Each structure stands twice: as structure tokens, then as C-alpha cells.
């Protein structure tokens with residue numbers, strides 16, 4: 001192949017189109033009668049080349065956009081074109097049976113409706129979820145646009161999808177945090193006033209008790225007031241635990257020993273069909289309120305045991321040291337933290353329950369069997385200790401609560417608890 005530029009002469013228009021390419025022997029045999037024909041051949045070749053270049057450029061651009069793009073035949077729904085992202089999420093269409101339909105593959109009712117709507121000439125825009133070829137569920141937002149031919153008939157459909165699973169998850173998490181913060185502030189304010197009222201009722205009952213003496217016929221009623229008032233005070237203490245963000249009673253303590261204690265307590269109080277197992281890293285110390293952490297373990301343990309009734313099962317407690325990444329500016333640091341996992345083999349939870357478990361007063365238990373405060377207290381305590389919580393559960397497959405807390409690092413001691421003096425002296429041994 002040669003370029004017409006190499007053959008410029010006074011007989012031909014000058015300058016000639018730069019991209020014209022054709023076979024040189026045709027040029028050599030040029031005569032005036034062939035002039036038009038040769039130029040026509042050259043024009044077709046140029047257009048073909050330009051088309052190829054445009055097509056290459058378009059295909060390379062479509063392969064590099066973040067979205068999934070596919071062009072479907074409007075008639076049978078088969079895929080005419082798909083970009084690289086499409087294959088990454090949905091598998092390579094070249095390996096599908098011929099004329100495999102888009103909707104059949106992904107069994108997404110919403111997409112089927114969208115394709116139908118676009119087929120009738122109306123573009124579709126929306127979000128939904130579907131299963132990828134690897135079996136993973138993703139949330140997407142996208143459009144399906146009809147493409148018409150010169151007669152105005154819809155010939156093909158352009159599908160554009162964007163995987164927004166991560167964004168949706170982040171949004172959900174942010175909303176949850178905001179909701180819990182708002183509930184915490186509200187509950188904290190209410191409980192403060194509520195506590196004052198309870199104190200006034202209990203003090204008044206005590207005064208009356210002293211005035212009327214032990215043999216009075218109202219003694220029993222006064223006892224009832226004190227009993228119910230005491231329970232109300234207990235409840236308000238739990239709500240305060242959920243909303244409180246103070247570090248009044250914080251001390252460095254050995255979390256491993258605390259868990260060992262709670263494990264014994266749980267095993268003795270649980271029904272005999274529940275076995276408690278533990279695997280604990282030794283000597284893990286954190287800074288916090290031991291009685292609150294005790295409560296966290298009790299609440300999680302009791303929930304687990306209740307979820308395993310009536311058949312029983314295994315409650316496992318696992319404590320290990322892990323490292324998490326922390327970013328400051330453009331640098332990232334690895335911070336040691338502890339991960340406490342409380343896992344049961346119980347009934348598990350459906351997504352609706354899972355979404356609400358940390359809300360104060362949310363319970364699925366019968367009236368009188370649960371206040372719905374257990375996990376909201378756990379949530380409040382973990383967050384007050386600078387930690388975070390992750391739950392995974394599926395109906396019939398048990399539940400797993402993972403808590404991460406910052407590990408205690410005494411500036412005068414190493415992570416292994418040795419004092420700075422002993423570490424310096426052991427260092428001198430090697431110098």
C-alpha cells in the first residue's frame with residue numbers, strides 16, 4: 001500500500017487528502033478517463049479508513065468509561081455490542097449461547113420492564129438490583145435508550161448501567177450513624193428529665209413510708225411504688241449508656257480476663273443445651289469502663305443464647321489483635337486494635353431486622369420478654385469507646401457480631417506490657 005501524497009503531479013488536485021491510500025499500480029495506469037474512477041476508489045478507501053478510525057476511537061472510549069454499556073437488538077434482545085466493563089460484571093457475551101437474551105441472563109424484572117419501555121420508543125431511567133454472573137448482588141442505576149433508524153423504527157436499545165453498590169452501602173451507613181446520633185441526643189435529654197421525676201417519686205414514697213410506720217395498710221402499695229420506680233431507674237440507666245459519650249470511669253484494663261470472667265458467668269446461667277467456646281489472645285488491654293464492656297458481652301451473649309432456643313447450639317467468643325489502616329493527610333498508618341467476635345448458631349436475622357437492631361426499643365420478642373434496649377446499649381458503649389461494630393447474619397444461619405476497639409498503648413510500656421526501664425535494660429544487654 002502507498003500514499004497518494006507520494007505521487008503528487010500537476011494533473012491532480014493539490015493538496016490531496018492526506019489519508020487517501022490505495023494500491024500504487026492503479027495510480028500508474030491512470031488515464032483521463034480513469035481519473036474519476038480512481039478518485040472514487042480513493043474516496044471510498046478514505047471513508048472506510050476514517051470509519052474504522054472513528055469506530056476504534058469510540059470502542060476504546062466506551063471500554064474505558066466506568067459504566068457498563070451494551071447495545072441490544074430491539075427485536076430479540078440479543079447483545080450486538082458490549083464494552084469491557086460489561087464482561088467484567090456479567091461475563092463475556094461471546095461465551096454465551098447465540099442470541100442469549102439480556103433479561104433472561106440476569107433475571108432482573110426491572111430491566112425487563114425497562115427494555116420493554118425502550119422498545120416502545122420511550123427511554124427508561126432508574127435504579128434496581130441484579131445478580132452478576134458470579135452470583136453477587138449489585139445495586140445499579142442506569143438508562144435504556146431506544147435507537148431509531150431513518151424510518152423512525154426502534155432498531156436497537158442502548159443500555160447504560162453503573163454499579164452503585166458501594167455508594168448505597170456508604171449512604172446507608174451514614175444514615176444509620178446520623179439516626180443513632182439523633183436518637184442518642186434525644187434519649188439522653190429525655191432520660192435526664194425522666195430521672196428527676198423518678199427520684200422525686202422514690203423520695204416521696206420513702207418519706208411516706210417513714211411517716212406511716214411499718215404496720216400501715218399502705219405499706220404494700222409503697223413497696224410496689226419503690227419496686228416499679230427502681231425498675232424505671234434501671235431502664236433510664238440503660239438509655240443513658242446508649243447516649244452517653246463520657247469517659248468518666250475509664251481505666252486501662254485486661255479485656256482477656258474480663259471476657260474469661262463473663263464466659264464463666266454466661267455458661268452457668270445459660271440453658272444446658274448452649275455451649276460457650278472461646279479463643280482469646282492473651283493479655284489484651286484496652287482503655288475504657290470495664291463494667292460497660294461487661295454489659296456489652298452479657299447483652300451479646302444473652303441474645304445469642306436466646307436465638308439458639310429451643311434447639312441449643314454453640315456461642316463462640318473470639319478475641320484477637322488486628323491492624324487497621326488510618327489515614328492522616330496522604331499518609332496511612334497501621335493501628336493495632338482488638339477484634340472481639342461473638343458468634344452464635346441460632347435463628348439468624350432477615351435484612352429488615354438486621355437494619356433496625358440497634359434502634360432503642362426495637363425488639364422482635366413478645367411483650368414483656370425484651371425491652372429492645374440490649375443492642376442499642378452495646379452500640380452506644382462501643383462507639384463511646386472509639387470502636388465500631390459489624391454484624392452479619394442470615395435467617396437460619398446464625399449471627400456474628402464483630403467489635404473493633406482501639407488497643408491500649410501505655411506510653412511508658414510496650415504492647416507486651418513490659419515497662420520502659422526493663423526494655424531499655426534488655427536493649428543494653430545486646431549493645
Ligand SMILES: Nc1ncnc2c1ncn2[C@@H]1O[C@H](COP(=O)(O)OP(=O)(O)OP(=O)(O)O)[C@@H](O)[C@H]1O
Pocket residue numbers: 299303304307344346347348349353357362363364365369370371372373374375376398399
Ligand atoms: N444473636 C441474635 N440472633 C438473632 N436475632 C438477634 C440476635 N441479637 C439480636 N437479635 C434481634 O435484635 C432484636 C433487638 O435486640 P436487643 O438485644 O436490642 O433487644 P431484645 O433482646 O429484643 O430485648 P432485651 O435485650 O432488652 O432483652 C432482638 O429482638 C432480635 O430480634
Ligand SMILES: [Mg+2]
Pocket residue numbers: 299302303370373374375
Ligand atoms: Mg437483647
